Amino acid sequence: MSTFQAPKGTYDLTPPRSATFLAVREAISAPLRDSGYGYIETPGFENVELFARGVGESTDIVTKEMYTLTTKGGDQLALRPEGTASVLRAALEANLHKAGNLPVKLWYSGSYYRYERPQAGRYRHFSQVGAEAIGTEDPALDAELIILADQAYRALGLRQFRILLNSLGDKECRPVYREALQTFLRDLDLDEETRRRIEINPLRVLDDKRADVQKQLTDAPKLRDYLCDACKAYHEEVRALITAAGVAFEDDEKLVRGLDYYTRTTFEFVHDGLGSQSAVGGGGRYDGLSEMIGGPELPSVGWALGVDRTVLALEAEGVELDLPAVTSVYAVPLGEEARRVLFGVVTELRRAGIAADFAFGGRGLKGAMKSANRSGARYTLVAGERDLAEGVVQLKDMESGEQTAVPLTEAAAELAKRLG
Numbered sequence: 010m011s012t013f014q015a016p017k018g019t020y021d022l023t024p025p026r027s028a029t030f031l032a033v034r035e036a037i038s039a040p041l042r043d044s045g046y047g048y049i050e051t052p053g054f055e056n057v058e059l060f061a062r063g064v065g066e067s068t069d070i071v072t073k074e075m076y077t078l079t080t081k082g083g084d085q086l087a088l089r090p091e092g093t094a095s096v097l098r099a100a101l102e103a104n105l106h107k108a109g110n111l112p113v114k115l116w117y118s119g120s121y122y123r124y125e126r127p128q129a130g131r132y133r134h135f136s137q138v139g140a141e142a143i144g145t146e147d148p149a150l151d152a153e154l155i156i157l158a159d160q161a162y163r164a165l166g167l168r169q170f171r172i173l174l175n176s177l178g179d180k181e182c183r184p185v186y187r188e189a190l191q192t193f194l195r196d197l198d199l200d201e202e203t204r205r206r207i208e209i210n211p212l213r214v215l216d217d218k219r220a221d222v223q224k225q226l227t228d229a230p231k232l233r234d235y236l237c238d239a240c241k242a243y244h245e246e247v248r249a250l251i252t253a254a255g256v257a258f259e260d261d262e263k264l265v266r267g268l269d270y271y272t273r274t275t276f277e278f279v280h281d282g283l284g285s286q287s288a289v290g291g292g293g294r295y296d297g298l299s300e301m302i303g304g305p306e307l308p309s310v311g312w313a314l315g316v317d318r319t320v321l322a323l324e325a326e327g328v329e330l331d332l333p334a335v336t337s338v339y340a341v342p343l344g345e346e347a348r349r350v351l352f353g354v355v356t357e358l359r360r361a362g363i364a365a366d367f368a369f370g371g372r373g374l375k376g377a378m379k380s381a382n383r384s385g386a387r388y389t390l391v392a393g394e395r396d397l398a399e400g401v402v403q404l405k406d407m408e409s410g411e412q413t414a415v416p417l418t419e420a421a422a423e424l425a426k427r428l429g
Contacts, residue, residue: 018125018133024335030136032330033319034118036165037138040157046116046140051095053120054078057085062301063094063270065210074123088122092139092313093270093295094302100143101304112145112309118316131286132317139292141311143299148243151274151294151310152250158278158290158312159256165319166328170289173261173277174251176244177212178236180272180297186235187211197225212265218285231262240273247274270295274310280318282325289322290314337428338365339386341377343393350417351392351402357421363428381407388424392417 015021022030042048057077064071076088089095096115100106105113118138125131140157142150155172162170178186190211199207199214199222206213215226236244251258264275275293283289292312299307323330340355342348351367358365366384368377374391381389391403401414404423415423 016133018127020132020134028332028335029320029323029330030316032332033165033316033323034136034138037158037161037314037316037319038116038118039164040160041114041116041140044114044153044157046114046142049096049099049115049117050119051089051092051099051117053122054086054088055095055098057087059094059098059302060087060090063097063298064091065270074125076122076124090121090123092117092119092121092137093141093311094298096139096141096311097143097298097304097307097309098302100141101299101302101307106144106305106307111143112147112150113143114140115143116140129284129286129321136316137290137313138316139311139313141309143309144307146296146308148246148274149250151247152254154292154310154312155247155251155258155276156254156256158314161314162278162319165323165330167280167319167322167326169282169326170278170280170322172256172258173264173279174248174258175261175264175275176232176236176240176273177265177271177275177293178232178240178273182235182237182240183232183272186230186232189230189235190215193229199225215263216265226263233262243273270298270301272296276312278314280322280325283318283321286318288315289318334364334385334387336364336366336384336386338363338388338390338424339368339381339384340365340390341368341374341381341392343374343391346394346397347392350397351390354390354402354417354420358424361421361425363421363424388427390420390424 057075060075061071075090078086080086096117100113100115116139120134120136122134124133127133140154142154159172177183191207194207194211194214203214203217203222214222215229217223264277265271271293273294273296277291278289279287280289281287290313292310294308294310296308298309299305338358340351342351348371355365355367366386368380372380378389387407389405389407391405396402396414397417400417402417402420403412404415404420405412
């Protein structure tokens with residue numbers, strides 16, 4: 010009988026590689042936690058309508074990529090394809106916006122699901138860390154989030170990423186541009202599905218990656234030429250604040266992102282070492298999303314960074330993270346009495362905050378020392394009957410090979426001192 014495998018387009022995270030993913034999540038969330046963002050967690054599935062309304066019915070995510078299911082009670086649910094709509098729904102449901110302290114600043118981490126053609130850097134199950142600042146319209150907030158993402162990536166050691174920046178205008182100026190763009194696009198040689206997209210959300214056509222489409226878009230009207238004065242001023246302030254913080258970016262007037270809810274500021278983090286799937290994360294302002302899903306007017310901004318893509322970017326740059334040792338001390342008992350005594354020492358070490366492991370299974374010295382080597386422990390504690398009779402344990406430095414007898418009662422204190 011064959012063993013089960015992970016579903017197509019998904020992956021399992023197992024040690025030691027999983028430690029890198031944990032370190033990436035930690036590095037991305039650390040600047041957020043230091044900047045007033047509180048942790049939020051939402052269900053892995055939501056009502057289909059939340060994403061249809063919020064993400065947009067014309068998007069590939071909703072039309073082609075959502076995993077949907079019908080419950081026994083007849084409810085239509087979808088595995089979450091992205092995080093923003095869920096986080097905003099949860100914030101509204103909990104009335105966080107009424108607590109009197111705007112913006113509501115939240116960060117999250119979790120798995121998301123899209124039915125896509127699996128390839129390197131694009132999976133049907135993927136992991137993200139995201140941040141949302143809900144309820145305030147302020148260019149400094151947009152700048153803050155971009156700067157925090159840049160800070161997180163630099164803390165990880167990434168250098169070869171780029172930040173692309175654009176403004177999509179607002180409900181005042183975007184309709185004028187939308188009409189001009191539709192008029193231009195209707196005269197092009199496009200397939201039926203793309204023509205349907207022109208009528209629903211023409212900005213998405215600009216995001217089409219096919220060369221024959223891009224060739225026809227050379228003379229498309231530019232959104233920047235249609236921005237109202239308020240949007241121009243807002244965008245210039247975002248640019249000025251990012252520049253003053255020493256964060257480099259590139260203006261990209263074709264950047265629209267794949268979700269319908271974005272307004273004004275939109276941005277993307279790309280890494281050229283990842284081939285065609287170069288985006289490692291992105292986000293933008295979504296001032297109308299709250300109203301789209303039945304809430305009050307709550308101008309907001311946020312981003313999501315792909316943990317999988319970030320790990321691939323680190324590998325592309327050859328960056329090796331300085332991961333803490335899983336085990337600092339490995340105890341090897343020889344005999345039943347030593348098992349009881351050293352197990353007590355290991356428990357004491359763990360309570361003192363020292364990462365310690367134990368040679369389970371009653372193996373001999375040779376096999377247990379091989380396990381100690383594989384664990385990466387800096388020190389091993391070895392004790393047999395003779396050692397216990399003398400009231401000592403053998404403390405071996407696995408780097409130098411030096412071994413010394415230490416009084417049993419002082420073993421924990423000696424290791425704590427050596428390990429700092």
